[in-house]
Amino acid sequence: MFRTAQTFFGLLVVTFLLMPIVAILPLAFTSSVFLTYPIEEYSLRWFVELTTADAWRLSIMNSLIIGLGATLLSTVLGTLAALGLRTKALPFANLLRTMFLLPMVVPAVVLGVGMQMLFVNLGVASTYPGVIIAHAVLCVPFVIVSVSASLQGIDPSVEKAASSLGASPVKVFRRVTLPLALPGIISGAVFAFATSLDEVVITLFVAGPNQRTLARQMFSSIRENISPTVVAAALLLIIGTLCLGGLAALLRWRQERIALRAAP
Amino acid sequence: MQPFIQFESVSKSFGSMTVIDSLDLTIHKGEFLSLLGPSGSGKTTILMMLAGFERPTRGTITLDGMRIDQLPPHRREMGVVFQNYALFPHMTVAENVAFPLEMKRLPRHEIARKVARALDMVRLGSLKNRRPSQLSGGQQQRVALTRALVFEPRVILMDEPLGALDKQLREHMQLEIRELHKRLGLTIVFVTHDQSEALTMSDRIAVFNAGKIEQIDSPHAIYDTPRTRFVAQFIGETNLIEADVVNVQNGHATIALGADLAAKVRSGPELQAGQKALFSLRPERMRLGAEPAGDNSLGMTITDCIYHGDHMRVQLARGNFTFTARCERLAGDWTVGTQVVVSFDPRDCTVLTS
Incomplete structure (x- = not known):
């Protein structure tokens, strides 16, 4: 009885979370210019619009450029931070970790305002590097969390064994630590890319018209003219995010298997 | 080396x-x-x-x-x-x-x-x-x-x-x-x-x-x-008893284990009469019999027998003084309460001073 109630309540929550998405997505395939049901005729015209209209095409390109740049930057920085936080004798390790994770909890608006002022002074406002740095700030915590988890799964004696077998610290890192942490690094990178992809608020503050990302373009187009292109773009984003999420889950699963293996 | x-x-x-x-x-x-x-x-x-x-x-x-x-x-x-x-x-x-x-x-x-x-x-x-x-x-x-x-x-x-x-x-x-x-x-x-x-x-x-x-x-x-109490206790099992050295002569010493119990042990130059010492005897070095044998024979009472498959563990007592012995098997009619004679070789005893 309780079991049934549990399942029912669970389904209710899932429905509540997914309904808005499910409700709007079919409209991506409407042939009408209005975002309304019922759909009288199905067509792919809005997807064509997405890939041909300059504003949309440019925004997709921007999202990819900024997303890849932010992913690269945040993965490198986040991995280094996670490695550093692992040092046994690090003073204030917990405080440092909290600081690194702060961008996850600080309201994006606050970050956005601050970054805009800073970036104007630095001369990187409304430039690609500026937006990439801004996104990377948001992405780094995800990388740190993911890489830290995979580093925690590494048995310290495995690294000790490597060094006793004649491996210098650099070799230990390249041959043992890095390969074992790789699944965590990759899944961190996936999270980072997904985070950059749907970031709007900070983009509004630091990006110029030339760095308009897909998410930002959707935001403005829904205010200017409610066209089904937005829904088509949303569908693309959801599919992309699902693929990335799937990839991350796969990697996490592999990582757990490796961690299991490492146990005696 | x-x-x-x-x-x-x-x-x-x-x-x-x-x-x-x-x-x-x-x-x-x-x-x-x-x-x-x-x-x-x-x-x-x-x-x-x-x-x-x-x-x-x-x-x-x-x-x-x-x-x-x-x-x-x-x-x-x-x-x-x-x-x-x-x-x-x-x-x-x-x-x-x-x-x-x-x-x-x-x-x-x-x-x-x-x-x-x-x-x-x-x-x-x-x-x-x-x-x-x-x-x-x-x-x-x-x-x-x-x-x-x-x-x-x-x-x-x-x-x-x-x-x-x-x-x-x-x-x-x-x-x-x-x-x-x-x-x-x-x-x-x-x-x-x-x-x-x-x-x-x-x-x-x-x-x-x-x-x-x-x-x-x-x-x-x-x-x-x-050579120390810790080693005697940590390695194997032993009976450790606080004792007094009564006298020392010709490489042997007599140790008082209790009010009416004494044991003869091998002695090195470190033992002196009147000294406090720690007497250690391994359970498997004790022999249980009906008759006294050798230098050290103590009459004691069996208080418990524990079966371990390949050996028996026997608890012995005399007054408030106790020993644990280990032997392969007991003679058929020995049970709790039986009086037996515990004998052991002076060379098997260890006496620690300090």
């Missing part, structure tokens, strides 16, 4: 806690030395300092006359076998064993040859392409051992390497390691808290307690002539 590894007044503190206190230790070339002690006695810290994972707070460690205590682990040429084997989970058995050889930058064909030979030696040749996760505990243990041996390190360090194996496999691996030690003439430092393991495998045993060596001796000497 020449001193090979030497610890000279080595101390190690973590913060305000002193784990090793001014320790001197000499390890000979080709010997199998066990570091035995309860957990927290500092034995693993010694091993970690030898391997280079910990630095001594004070003192020096030399290997073959060269100071090594400041060298990083990868330059010490010591093969370490860890309790949980510490195999590289992302590499195959052959890659694991090849790792130290690659670090030595040996030519490829030589690495392949050495790996094949080493794996054949421990009968793992057929498993060379498996991952550690696909091996049993005993096989993983053998890979770890092979990996530590293959690059011909100067010393092999083992940190409770058999702790995770079941009893039968552990005994089998004990023999295998002993056999490797003899055949290859290895210098092995072996950390364990399992006394029977230390007794069966070692040339010498260093018994650790609270960061100090209580006694370092052959297994035989450690068991038969413990």
Whole structure:
């Protein structure tokens, strides 16, 4: 009885979370210019619009450029931070970790305002590097969390064994630590890319018209003219995010298997 | 035997806690030395300092006359076998064993040859392409051992390497390691808290307690002539009794065990009449009989018998004085309450002063 109630309540929550998405997505395939049901005729015209209209095409390109740049930057920085936080004798390790994770909890608006002022002074406002740095700030915590988890799964004696077998610290890192942490690094990178992809608020503050990302373009187009292109773009984003999420889950699963293996 | 590894007044503190206190230790070339002690006695810290994972707070460690205590682990040429084997989970058995050889930058064909030979030696040749996760505990243990041996390190360090194996496999691996030690003439430092393991495998045993060596001796000497109360109690089982030395003459001493009980023991120059002493007698060195026999015969009453399969454990008492004896079997009509005579040889008694 309780079991049934549990399942029912669970389904209710899932429905509540997914309904808005499910409700709007079919409209991506409407042939009408209005975002309304019922759909009288199905067509792919809005997807064509997405890939041909300059504003949309440019925004997709921007999202990819900024997303890849932010992913690269945040993965490198986040991995280094996670490695550093692992040092046994690090003073204030917990405080440092909290600081690194702060961008996850600080309201994006606050970050956005601050970054805009800073970036104007630095001369990187409304430039690609500026937006990439801004996104990377948001992405780094995800990388740190993911890489830290995979580093925690590494048995310290495995690294000790490597060094006793004649491996210098650099070799230990390249041959043992890095390969074992790789699944965590990759899944961190996936999270980072997904985070950059749907970031709007900070983009509004630091990006110029030339760095308009897909998410930002959707935001403005829904205010200017409610066209089904937005829904088509949303569908693309959801599919992309699902693929990335799937990839991350796969990697996490592999990582757990490796961690299991490492146990005696 | 020449001193090979030497610890000279080595101390190690973590913060305000002193784990090793001014320790001197000499390890000979080709010997199998066990570091035995309860957990927290500092034995693993010694091993970690030898391997280079910990630095001594004070003192020096030399290997073959060269100071090594400041060298990083990868330059010490010591093969370490860890309790949980510490195999590289992302590499195959052959890659694991090849790792130290690659670090030595040996030519490829030589690495392949050495790996094949080493794996054949421990009968793992057929498993060379498996991952550690696909091996049993005993096989993983053998890979770890092979990996530590293959690059011909100067010393092999083992940190409770058999702790995770079941009893039968552990005994089998004990023999295998002993056999490797003899055949290859290895210098092995072996950390364990399992006394029977230390007794069966070692040339010498260093018994650790609270960061100090209580006694370092052959297994035989450690068991038969413990020099401190801790060693007597920690190794094997013993009857320890506070006693007084009554008199000493001709290499023998008489010890008062209680109000009306005395024992004759072998005595060295350290015993003096009137001294307080600690009398130790192993349960298996006592004989139970109906008639007095030899120098020491005490009439006692059986208070309990515990059956252990291959032996019996018998609790004996006289007044408030008790003994535990171990014997193969009891005469048929002995039960709780039977009066028996406990006899033992003066040479089997140990008397500790201090």
